[in-house]
Amino acid sequence: xxxxxxxxxxxxxxxxxxxxxxxxxxxxxxxxxxxxxxxxxxxxxxxxxxxxxxxxxxxxxxxxxxxxxxxxxxxxxxxxxxxxxxxxxxxxxxxxxxxxxxxxxxxxxxxxxxxxxxxxxxxxxxxxxxxxxxxxxxxxxxxxxxxxxxxxxxxxxxxxxxxxxxxxxxxxxxxxxxxxxxxxxxxxxxxxxxxxxxxxxxxxxxxxxxxxxxxxxxxxxxxxxxxxxxxxxxxxxxxxxxxxxxxxxxxxxxxxxxxxxxxxxxxxxxxxx
Amino acid sequence: xxxxxxxxxxxxxxxxxxxxxxxxxxxxxxxxxxxxxxxxxxxxxxxxxxxxxxxxxxxxxxxxxxxxxxxxxxxxxxxxxxxxxxxxxxxxx
Numbered sequence: 001x002x003x004x005x006x007x008x009x010x011x012x013x014x015x016x017x018x019x020x021x022x023x024x025x026x027x028x029x030x031x032x033x034x035x036x037x038x039x040x041x042x043x044x045x046x047x048x049x050x051x052x053x054x055x056x057x058x059x060x061x062x063x064x065x066x067x068x069x070x071x072x073x074x075x076x077x078x079x080x081x082x083x084x085x086x087x088x089x090x091x092x093x094x095x096x097x098x099x100x101x102x103x104x105x106x107x108x109x110x111x112x113x114x115x116x117x118x119x120x121x122x123x124x125x126x127x128x129x130x131x132x133x134x135x136x137x138x139x140x141x142x143x144x145x146x147x148x149x150x151x152x153x154x155x156x157x158x159x160x161x162x163x164x165x166x167x168x169x170x171x172x173x174x175x176x177x178x179x180x181x182x183x184x185x186x187x188x189x190x191x192x193x194x195x196x197x198x199x200x201x202x203x204x205x206x207x208x209x210x211x212x213x214x215x216x217x218x219x220x221x222x223x224x225x226x227x228x229x230x231x232x233x234x235x236x237x238x239x240x241x242x243x244x245x246x247x248x249x250x251x252x253x254x255x256x257x258x259x260x261x262x263x264x265x266x267x268x269x270x271x272x273x
Numbered sequence: 274x275x276x277x278x279x280x281x282x283x284x285x286x287x288x289x290x291x292x293x294x295x296x297x298x299x300x301x302x303x304x305x306x307x308x309x310x311x312x313x314x315x316x317x318x319x320x321x322x323x324x325x326x327x328x329x330x331x332x333x334x335x336x337x338x339x340x341x342x343x344x345x346x347x348x349x350x351x352x353x354x355x356x357x358x359x360x361x362x363x364x365x366x
Contacts, residue, residue: 055335056284061277081287146335189338189353191328191361196351198338236334 002096002167002174006043006273007251008036008130009180009214009244012052013265014121017128018083032260032269033129039258039271040130045177047093048138049100049163049250050123051156051243052181053145055080057120065112066151067159068142069104070119071097075140077119085128090119091137096170100139103166109159111141122181130179143246145182145239153226156242157219160249167250180247182240184210185266190236201266203234210241211261211268219248235266276331278309279319283336286343293343300346322346324353325360 020030057080073094104111123140167176185203187193192202213222231238254272261268285292295303300320318326324337341353
């Protein structure tokens with residue numbers, strides 16, 4: 001049977017590849033991604049599931065699913081601007097994605113199915129740093145975390161548990177790694193960005209708080225506190241913590257092996273294996 | 274409700290260099306040619322760079338920021354920030 005061999009939480013800021021190219025491999029962001037990449041390699045995954053949030057690039061207001069899964073044998077990206085990163089194809093496994101789709105719908109999660117799709121920086125930036133050859137197969141699971149109404153944190157966690165059960169019911173011997181993509185406190189072009197700036201970290205206390213919960217494995221506390229009210233203070237993309245919470249639902253037995261906050265950008269890096 | 278047209282415009286601005294250049298040259302004329310229709314309030318707010326009004330009308334901030342990033346409708350990052358923040362402060366007074 002297939003199994004989940006580990007999980008990695010990462011930010012996906014679209015300017016990070018350019019920042020690392022400009023500042024070099026010794027900068028903090030590069031060091032964090034390099035450590036995450038080393039951990040990723042040790043997991044030896046055959047496939048990756050990434051819980052992620054589209055930034056109105058794959059979906060738009062005419063059709064904006066709360067939950068969706070990419071079902072195809074490949075997809076492409078980024079379909080938005082990611083300086084220094086070229087548009088490319090990423091392999092996927094349609095048969096496994098169909099199994100995950102059917103299993104989650106049967107369990108009460110009405111995921112939309114997406115075929116012949118592209119993805120934005122929220123998928124490509126983590127892959128750019130974790131597996132620069134883009135050779136591992138990736139299945140994206142999209143959660144609408146930016147625009148209310150968002151799914152609740154509890155529902156996202158249970159989605160993760162449901163995905164784990166679906167992976168374990170896949171008959172093939174597959175090693176699956178899970179990624180949670182996104183920030184904890186960040187505002188993009190909204191009123192919570194600092195005066196005179198277009199982006200910022202409006203709620204650094206929340207970044208600290210999330211980090212404490214993760215390091216204590218206090219997931220119930222995290223779920224209880226990751227509310228719409230908190231997101232209204234933590235910035236208009238802070239709901240991306242829901243991608244992490246869904247990822248946490250897939251973990252069974254793995255322990256937090258590395259945690260690195262990046263307060264300047266309102267996010268963190270973490271590995272469970 | 275056509276606020277979706279403003280959202281479309283902002284996303285198109287991010288993706289289409291020719292559109293950006295045209296809006297810089299002739300904002301009023303280019304808005305008139307844009308394939309989606311705007312209300313009079315939306316058109317006036319766009320041409321005035323009144324992102325505070327648009328923000329309160331529900332234009333998606335992630336998308337709307339591209340207007341400032343590309344300096345459209347007379348916007349700078351500083352002006353954009355001030356107007357969006359002021360609109361929110363006024364709403365909460």
